[in-house]
Amino acid sequence: PDYLIRSWHVSVNDIFDFNDGHDKIEVKSTAKPNRIHHFSNEQLHPNDGSGLVICSIMMTKAGQGLSVFDLKVAIEERIENENRFRLNELFAKTLGTDYNKAMETFFDYQSASDSFKIFNYSSVPAIDNDTLPSGISNLHYDSDLSGIEEAQAFYLSEHELFKGL
Template sequence: MLDLKGIYENLPLPKNQNSNSYSAKAIKGYENHRIAKNNANNPSLLIFISEENQDFIIANQNLFNIKVSHNLRCEIESEGKVHHNNFSVVSYIGQNNDVKDLFLSTCQIVTKSLGQNPSNKQIKHTVNKFIELFKAVKETPRNSIQGLWCELFLIEQSSFPEKLITGWHSIPEEKFDFSFGKLRFEVKSSASESRIHNFSSRQLNPINDTEIIIASILVSQNVAGFSINDLLSRINNKLNDFPKQKEKLHLLVYSTLGIDVEKVNQIKFDPELAKSSLQFYHSINIPKIQDINIPKEVTNLTFVSNLLNSTPIDSSLDELLNPYIKDN
């Protein structure tokens, strides 16, 4: 696995103090691109531009501590030699070390999606992903750390995490965490000893012949447990042949965390408790307010339901999902 953070940290500052000068190293396996350090000691991704793509225009941007310069003539210092070439340059210009690490992690993910000779479309897609992600880092987090941890835990537990990521919500505000054909999968967690969870009426009342399964997990913070970053690393190791899913995983996690990005390592939960407590329930077996009893004028109804007397499904995660994803 690429270690762009390690490469960046071992780069010296460029000797030339020109703003377009970089100390850089080619990325192994993707030698057309460079991971670089500028004279402000900040990281940059230098994206190769082929001659036929140099007339392609991407607007230069300076937003959310990300600076984008397209078709920039760069002075590259590498292993004692200096040369010049044109690149699309994406740079982090802030001062937060946690966010700097996030930038380097993002470079590590998107490089694989770029490939050696990216098209105009691929370059533009990568630039947009950086802007989208770092905009989210400035915003209020849209999901609890606990909730996100449990979704990642479920992905990590599966024998086919790439398929779970494909079915994972694109934004945290979607009604269900996972969607596979006519199956909807929702993950609920509790930090108490009771399976008491918050639901919206739509999460327990099926529509259009869909099946809804609830995954219930009990969690406990534990300094010796797994952090979100630990789960990310474990999942990433299973996704080497699935760069698109790896990119989605990485970008969605950090856009969900928002300004809580530094907590990827700080908050840890006990994985053994989560594993032993994980149970699945059909929505029809969970106490709820039936749609027929909800006036049409009442919307966005939420309630708390206790699963104490609900019967869990006697099946594993893979057994539940396999009929819906085996052909996808």
């Protein structure tokens, strides 16, 4: 968890949620009934030599359950003291103006945990950069990850960043 905290959004404008300077993790959640996530084309085309996995979570709102604040507390219990300030700073920046709304939103944690899947980016439907016409940029689209094979454990264990998953 500490390694992940140090790799989490070094800059607010980072393309990937976690980046240790070599490998990347992009986390996507959806409340839709299908495993459909929104990506920028850049998020599915890492630089050569980098590993990239997509973490997918299907969320269900619940009258009772856990809020993002409950999750933050659970993370704080698992990390070193020096990383708690960074966690709280990034947490506040990530929520921004939705901070108060997040206090009133609860999710079915067990359902989300059961739905958690990790995919190698190369398995995710994406637009090939070689087919983009010249002058096209800032391309975003939805990709359906339903039925895609999950990343293999041996692949994940080869990368320091992925060991935290």
